[in-house]
Amino acid sequence: MEFLNPTGLFGLLALPLLLIPYLIRRKPKRIAFSSLLLFLESGEAASAKPWGRVNLPPIFFLQLLLLALLIVAVSEPVFSIRPTNIAIILDNSASMQALEDGKPRFALAKERASAIVGQLGAGGKVDLYLTTPRLEKIHAAPLAPAEATGIIAAQMPYDLAEPPTDYGNLLPQLARQQKFERIYLITDHPARGQSVAARVITVGQPRANFALTHLEVQRSSLVNARLEARVEVANYSERDEKLKIVLKGNGAELASREVVAGAGKTASVAFEGFADRPAYEAEIANRDALPLDNRRFAVAPASRNLRILGITPRPRELDSLKAIPGVHIETIAPSDYDQTERTGYGLEIYHFAAPAALPATAALFILPPENSSLVDLGVPVNNVTVSNWRAPHVLTRYVNFNLFRTSYARPLKPQTAGDIVIDSAAGPLAFATERQGVRYLTLGFDPFPYLGRDNLPMSVFTLNLLDWFFASRAGNSQATGEAIFLGKVQSGDRLILPGGKSLAITPGAGFFGGAFFQGIYQLNRGGTVEMYARNLLDPGESDLRAATPIAIGGGEQSSGSASLLFSFWPYLLIASLMLLLLEWFLSPRMASIKFWRGPSRAAQRS
Amino acid sequence: MLPSPFTPHFLTQLETLRLRTRKEFLGSHPGSYSSPRRGTSLEFADYRRYTPGDDLRYLDWGIYARSDKLYVKLFREEVDLFAYVFIDASASMGYPSRELKYLPATHVALALGYIILANHDHVKLHLLQEQNGLKASPFYRGRRRMTDCVNFAAAATPGGALQLAPALGDHLKTLRRPGKAILISDFLMPAKAYQAGLNLLRAFNLDIAAIQILSRQEVDPRFPNGSLALVDSETEQEIKYRWSADARSDYQAKLARHNAELRSFCHQSGIHYSLYVTDRDLGEFVFATLPAIGLFK
Numbered sequence: 001m002e003f004l005n006p007t008g009l010f011g012l013l014a015l016p017l018l019l020i021p022y023l024i025r026r027k028p029k030r031i032a033f034s035s036l037l038l039f040l041e042s043g044e045a046a047s048a049k050p051w052g053r054v055n056l057p058p059i060f061f062l063q064l065l066l067l068a069l070l071i072v073a074v075s076e077p078v079f080s081i082r083p084t085n086i087a088i089i090l091d092n093s094a095s096m097q098a099l100e101d102g103k104p105r106f107a108l109a110k111e112r113a114s115a116i117v118g119q120l121g122a123g124g125k126v127d128l129y130l131t132t133p134r135l136e137k138i139h140a141a142p143l144a145p146a147e148a149t150g151i152i153a154a155q156m157p158y159d160l161a162e163p164p165t166d167y168g169n170l171l172p173q174l175a176r177q178q179k180f181e182r183i184y185l186i187t188d189h190p191a192r193g194q195s196v197a198a199r200v201i202t203v204g205q206p207r208a209n210f211a212l213t214h215l216e217v218q219r220s221s222l223v224n225a226r227l228e229a230r231v232e233v234a235n236y237s238e239r240d241e242k243l244k245i246v247l248k249g250n251g252a253e254l255a256s257r258e259v260v261a262g263a264g265k266t267a268s269v270a271f272e273g274f275a276d277r278p279a280y281e282a283e284i285a286n287r288d289a290l291p292l293d294n295r296r297f298a299v300a301p302a303s304r305n306l307r308i309l310g311i312t313p314r315p316r317e318l319d320s321l322k323a324i325p326g327v328h329i330e331t332i333a334p335s336d337y338d339q340t341e342r343t344g345y346g347l348e349i350y351h352f353a354a355p356a357a358l359p360a361t362a363a364l365f366i367l368p369p370e371n372s373s374l375v376d377l378g379v380p381v382n383n384v385t386v387s388n389w390r391a392p393h394v395l396t397r398y399v400n401f402n403l404f405r406t407s408y409a410r411p412l413k414p415q416t417a418g419d420i421v422i423d424s425a426a427g428p429l430a431f432a433t434e435r436q437g438v439r440y441l442t443l444g445f446d447p448f449p450y451l452g453r454d455n456l457p458m459s460v461f462t463l464n465l466l467d468w469f470f471a472s473r474a475g476n477s478q479a480t481g482e483a484i485f486l487g488k489v490q491s492g493d494r495l496i497l498p499g500g501k502s503l504a505i506t507p508g509a510g511f512f513g514g515a516f517f518q519g520i521y522q523l524n525r526g527g528t529v530e531m532y533a534r535n536l537l538d539p540g541e542s543d544l545r546a547a548t549p550i551a552i553g554g555g556e557q558s559s560g561s562a563s564l565l566f567s568f569w570p571y572l573l574i575a576s577l578m579l580l581l582l583e584w585f586l587s588p589r590m591a592s593i594k595f596w597r598g599p600s601r602a603a604q605r606s
Numbered sequence: 607m608l609p610s611p612f613t614p615h616f617l618t619q620l621e622t623l624r625l626r627t628r629k630e631f632l633g634s635h636p637g638s639y640s641s642p643r644r645g646t647s648l649e650f651a652d653y654r655r656y657t658p659g660d661d662l663r664y665l666d667w668g669i670y671a672r673s674d675k676l677y678v679k680l681f682r683e684e685v686d687l688f689a690y691v692f693i694d695a696s697a698s699m700g701y702p703s704r705e706l707k708y709l710p711a712t713h714v715a716l717a718l719g720y721i722i723l724a725n726h727d728h729v730k731l732h733l734l735q736e737q738n739g740l741k742a743s744p745f746y747r748g749r750r751r752m753t754d755c756v757n758f759a760a761a762a763t764p765g766g767a768l769q770l771a772p773a774l775g776d777h778l779k780t781l782r783r784p785g786k787a788i789l790i791s792d793f794l795m796p797a798k799a800y801q802a803g804l805n806l807l808r809a810f811n812l813d814i815a816a817i818q819i820l821s822r823q824e825v826d827p828r829f830p831n832g833s834l835a836l837v838d839s840e841t842e843q844e845i846k847y848r849w850s851a852d853a854r855s856d857y858q859a860k861l862a863r864h865n866a867e868l869r870s871f872c873h874q875s876g877i878h879y880s881l882y883v884t885d886r887d888l889g890e891f892v893f894a895t896l897p898a899i900g901l902f903k
Contacts, residue, residue, distance in 0.1 A: 028833035028846060034701035035825055036795035036838040039847055039861040 001077050004194050004567075008075035008236040013072075021057055023048065040089070052194055058322030060157075060585065066579040073572035078196075083181030085122060087174070088113045088153060091187035092482075093162035094541040098188070098290040100204050106157040108203040109186040113152045116184055120145045127178070128152065131187070132160040133481050133516065135170070137140050159292055159480045159518040161538030168551045172200035192551040200550050205499070208237030211293035211542035213266060216283045218301045218471065227301070229271040231282045235261035236543040244285040245269050249277030256285075259495075264488055276300060279520045287488070293542040293579065297520050299531040306470055307344060311337055320449035327466065343487060343525070347469045351448070358440065361483050362469045365442040367410060374418075374433065375442050378411035381426045384445070388423040393466045395421045395441075395461070404457040406445035437478055441465060479537040483511040489525075496522040500532075608756055611713050611888045612720070619893060620717060621724040621749075624688065626903040628876065629813040631733060631784045634686020638725060648802020652680040686728040688745070689713045690786030690812070692777065693759065694819075695741075696768030697839040698794055702823045704764060710821040710884035711790050712759040716752070717892050718788055718878040721902075723749045731758050734773045734791070736766030742777060767840035770795060770803035778810050787812035792819050793868050799872055806873060815878035815901055818868065864875040 003009060003422040033039070082429055090113060091357030096106040126148035128138050134165065144150065167185055175183045175197040184199050191200030212463020214232035217561045233240050246256045254274040261267040277300060284294040308329040309319035315331035322329055332340050334353040347362050354368035370377060401422075411427025414420070421441075426479055429444040447462050483493070486509060495512055505523075506511070515534045516519060523530040536542070608617075630642045644651055656665060656676035664678045693715050699708045715731065722729040723746060733741035743758040770791070787807050793800050793816070807814045829849040837844045847853070865881060870881035878899050882891050896902060 029830060030835040030837060030844070031829060032793060032837045032839050033827075034698035034703070034707075034821075034839050036836055036841075036845055037794055038834055038857055039845060040865060041642065339688060482866045 001079055002194075004076035004078055004196070006072060006075060006194065007192065010088050011071035011074060012068065015067060018060070018067060022060055024150060025161065029554050059372070059586065062579060062583050062586070066576055066583065069572050069576040069579065073569040073576060075370075077572070078569075078571050080569045082381075084124045085179070085181045086116070086120065086124070087115060087127040087129060087178065087180045087183040088148075088152070089131060089183065089184070089185045090152070090156040091132075091137070091162065092130045092155060092191070094157065094159050094292055094538070095162070095188055095290065095547070096157045096203075097159075097292045098204060098207060098209070098544055104157070105188050105204040106155075107149065109201075110155065112203065113184070114149050117145045117148045119151065124533060126181070128155075129293065130155065132158050133163060133496050134160055134265050135164055145211070159536050160516050160533075161479075161481075161536065161541050163255070164285075164600065167198075167200070171195075171200075171552065187550070189546075189547045190549045192549045195552050199550050199551055204544075206546055207289035207544040208239075208262065209289045209293070209542055209544045210235055210237070210241060210243055210284050210286060211290070211539065212282055212284060212296040213537075213539060214268070215280070215296040215298045215535065216565050217298045226272065227274055228275060229274065229280065229282070229298075229308075230268060231257075231271070231296075232266055232268040233259060233261050234266045234285060234539060235263060236545055237263060238545075239263050243267075246283045246285055247274060248273050248283065249275055250279060251281075254280075278529075286598040289544055290542060292518065293536055295518065296535050297518065297533040299520065301556050306346045306466065308347045309340075309342055310349045310351060311346040311353045311355075312323065312349070313353070314351065316352055317350060317448040320451070321462075321466075323452060323457045324463065324466065334466050336566060337526065341488075344528070347466075351446075358435065360487050362439045363441075364465065365440065366446050366448070366471070367444065368442060372415075373440070374414070374416055374440060375414060375431055376413040378413055378427050380408065380410050381407060381424075384409040384411075384424045384426055384429070386422055386429065387425050388510065389419045390419060393421060394471065395432065397464060399460050399464065400457050401527075404461070409445040411570070412442060412444045436482070438485075439469060441468070473568045478532070478534060480516055480534045483513045484509045484515055484521055484523070484532045484534075486523065487525075494524045494525070496524065608752070609713055609716070612716065612756075616889060617720060619889070620719045620720050623717070623721045623892075623897075624725055624903045625721060625727075626900060627687065627813045629811065629833050630786070631685065631688065631813075633687065634728075635686045636684060636781070637686030637727060638684055639687045640725075641683040641685040642682045643683040643685075643686075645660065647682050647769065649682045649685040650679060651682045651823060653677045654680060654827055659680075660698055666844070666857030681785055686747075687722065687725070688779075689718075689727060689729045690720045690732060690781065690784045690785060691729060692732045692734055692774065692787065692789045692791075693762075694768060694770075694789075695735045695762050695764045697765050698792055699819070700764035701839050702821055706823075707792070707819060707821045707884055708762075708764045709760070710882070710888070713888050714817055714819065714882055714891070715759060715788070715790050716755055719746070719887065720749065720752050722786075723747065723752055723755070726784075727756070729752075730737070731755060731775045733759075733762050733791070734768055734770070734777070735762075735764075735769055736773070740780065742780065756818050756903045768795075770799050770808050774803045774806050778806065781810060784811045785813070786815070788815045790817045790819060792824070794820075794824070794864075796900065797864075797871070802843055804871070804875060804877060808877075814876075816868075816872050818879070818881045820881065825858070825861065825883055827854060829854075831897065 037070040047511060061461060090109055095110060098105050100108060124145050125142035126145060127142055128148060128151055129135055130138055139151065171183050171185060172175055172195060182199060184201055186201045186203060188204040189204065190202050194200065212231060213234045213235045217227060217229045219227060229247055233243055233245065233428060240260055242260050244256060249255045253322065255271045257269045259267045279300065280298045282296045287295065304329050308327060310329050310331035311334050312318050312331055320328055321327050331482050337355065344429050345361060347364065348359050349364045349366065351366045352474050354365055354372045358373060361559045365372065383460065384406055386404050389396045391399055409429055410426065412429065412431050414428065414431050416433060418431055421432050422430035431442045433440050447458050449461050452458060452459055472554050486505060487508055489505050489507050493505045495505055497503065498517050498521065518534055518536050521532040521534060624638065627639055630640050632641055633639060640649065656678050657855065660678045666677050670676045693711060693774050698736055699711060701707060719729045726747060728745040728747050730745045731743040734742060741762065746754055781786045804814060804816065829852050834849050835844050836847050869879050878901050880899050
């Protein structure tokens with residue numbers, strides 16, 4: 001027997017309320033007697049207490065049964081015949097790694113799934129789905145139960161956030177389209193209601209949890225090698241917690257701090273002056289329900305030596321950047337662009353040039369030719385005056401725009417979304433945008449050559465833009481599931497996953513889309529190693545206090561599901577009605593049983 | 607009009623009975639009860655030395671022949687009887703109803719009264735009530751006054767609380783002649799209360815008979831099981847009581863113990879005692895039970 005509306009069973013908790021009328025002291029029958037002499041020893045004086053001893057007449061048990069039947073009827077009990085063609089959707093999102101009495105939720109989900117499959121007959125068919133990174137079937141043809149059990153056992157949860165999905169509508173729709181007799185969703189979300197075709201099985205309870213929500217490792221500035229790290233922790237519990245944060249570099253502890261995070265709030269802690277390591281990891285030392293989000297990874301910020309590739313027809317102007325400490329620039333002519341190996345550069349400056357497609361590294365476009373993918377150019381103007389600028393912004397800080405003069409400029413006409421950083425009466429002069437973590441800046445004027453103190457506003461702006469690009473190469477991480485752009489792949493390049501597994505990268509592959517696990521991904525490219533950090537960034541997965549319930553409507557049924565159900569709650573309602581009639585019939589008669597009640601008032605008066 | 611039990615046949619039967627007293631009283635007229643005085647009855651009392659002037663008919667010649675001394679035989683004086691019937695008319699006598707307890711109690715009193723009247727003795731009815739003012743009839747004599755007795759007794763309505771000894775004391779203050787006292791009550795009061803009352807009657811040199819009147823509902827209460835609020839009919843005191851078969855047995859055991867204490871006290875004090883449950887036949891009670899306790903000659 002199952003219940004289509006199991007929430008109704010909570011009504012059984014209200015059954016004890018039926019006792020209240022019986023607990024409340026009813027005014028007892030008042031009977032006059034000649035003398036109370038012989039009763040005084042064992043009687044008690046009348047009191048005004050509202051509560052008395054429980055005196056449960058037989059009618060109480062009739063009422064109890066009536067109420068219980070009604071509650072069970074509201075829960076819509078059904079006898080179901082076991083389906084043979086089912087689908088099981090396993091929630092493999094990051095929150096399924098939370099521990100329930102030392103056991104991960106996903107392991108519990110697999111046990112429930114295996115149990116469901118085990119109840120199928122030999123001729124049963126099972127389709128298996130995973131919810132992340134997107135809801136999709138993990139095999140082509142329907143599986144036999146034994147085969148499905150093996151596949152279920154091999155599944156692992158991803159360190160990914162669950163994509164927003166309306167399961168309330170999706171499950172019945174999927175069951176109808178794929179002609180499943182029943183579809184099970186095993187998740188850590190609570191269910192609100194069940195339907196014949198779609199069942200939600202909930203594993204796990206609301207729990208307190210802490211999470212590292214931010215880790216950023218960067219250098220103080222372009223010319224300062226001192227490292228800084230900022231860690232943010234969130235406390236998803238009902239009480240304040242003192243958390244110990246440990247910063248590690250290549251597995252070795254570098255520093256640790258303690259911070260108090262208020263209930264439901266975040267706290268941040270900063271580390272400074274630690275050793276330079278290729279990769280960093282912050283960790284919460286305290287134990288909680290979800291260990292996954294207690295760790296967060298970041299790669300080391302770029303070396304303070306910024307390697308720049310300049311594509312310019314006028315290399316001498318770009319060479320002036322060599323006057324800035326830590327900047328190494330190599331220039332090529334635009335015609336040599338295709339033949340040049342462009343790996344290892346932190347910034348590409350396209351001086352009066354533009355590539356056919358946006359480069360995978362940060363790029364500065366200075367007066368690009370017409371029909372650039374980012375901007376179009378307006379009519380040239382001379383001695384343009386800056387009329388507006390973004391502040392505060394890294395690009396505009398410390399720049400005195402009253403003295404900022406460009407002898408030649410072409411206003412920009414942005415063709416894509418981004419920020420207009422510097423504006424003039426003729427139009428935008430600086431346009432910044434960011435795509436997949438890569439920053440692009442387009443200027444409608446030429447800030448070069450770098451003249452140092454001879455043109456302070458422009459020099460400050462130039463240093464700012466280098467800082468801005470430099471910051472983009474800081475140790476920021478991206479979310480799990482985001483692709484790792486591989487650039488130009490050569491034979492022999494390998495990608496090492498956080499678990500240590502090494503993948504050979506096919507030449508020509510532009511990106512790696514399987515970064516579903518949190519940690520450091522290492523791209524071995526010839527002799528060099530590039531590192532990419534991926535972290536679980538969705539606080540919804542870390543907040544285990546109250547998952548969003550899944551509301552399943554009972555109205556829609558798949559074509560094959562109607563025959564699987566024998567609903568008998570109407571019979572319970574009929575039984576309840578009969579009990580009600582019985583109570584109505586019995587109650588007044590039980591009250592009027594002829595007990596002797598003392599002399600009538602009329603007799604006493606006569 | 608006489609109440610229903612008092613049929614001509616019943617009255618005729620009553621006329622055959624005479625009250626028995628265990629004390630001698632000074633009567634006002636010649637009667638059938640012995641007096642402490644010497645008189646002219648046939649019952650020998652004593653001898654005394656002859657003094658001149660004594661009636662020679664009473665000389666005991668047998669003694670003179672044996673002792674050569676003259677003695678005169680003395681005989682008891684037989685006088686009429688003054689009887690006082692005290693009827694408890696408190697509220698408890700109206701339980702479960704006046705018809706089921708008080709009137710049967712008056713029927714007992716009237717039956718005894720008729721016996722007294724039929725013997726040309728004096729009877730006076732006293733109602734024991736809390737109310738101010740003594741309710742007592744005049745002395746009745748002769749069976750024709752039976753109707754007056756009935757009217758007096760039937761006119762009363764039980765009510766109020768009763769303190770037995772003070773109520774009796776008030777009535778006894780008006781008594782001028784000793785005699786027979788018959789106390790009719792349910793005696794549902796503490797032992798000290800009824801003992802004080804009965805002792806008061808004893809102190810007035812009355813020959814006492816106590817008749818306890820209980821209704822069937824008092825002997826065997828039939829309340830609905832469960833919680834009850836029992837109200838004392840006299841004091842209005844209310845108690846909570848959980849009634850059950852066990853409680854009923856407990857009550858009956860206490861009532862039996864209470865009655866046994868009353869009977870024991872009466873026995874020790876020389877008081878006739880009998881219990882009349884009102885659903886019993888009055889004739890059976892009067893002609894079988896009361897003679898058995900020695901109330902009648």
